Amino acid sequence: MYSNEHTLQDLLQQAFRRLDMDDTVTEIEVRRMYNALVGDLISRLTWKLTFKDGVLTAKMASAALRQELFYRRNSLMDKINDNLGRKAVKEIRFL
DSSP, rough: OOOOOHHHHHHHHHHHHHHTTTHHHHHHHHHHHHHHHHHHHHHHHHEEEHHHHHHEEEEOOOHHHHHHHHHHHHHHHHHHHHHHOOOOOOEEOOO
């Protein structure tokens, strides 16, 4: 029997693909995941967060914080990609 039932997520993904908005949706997901993983304090100390062509760039308020996150960047990248279910983030840069 043919079922015409779809989840809202499936329908939205199809619509975003048709409108060529996949990159925009991925950027929103990556930024949301970064903020969730680093927590409120680090999120507030991240001045600018951008994602383009697989590179997540975060401008930090503190050199010490930038250095600490630099050492944790591979772990953070793996967690973001695991939570997204795909390898969207290829590199993280802290400025």
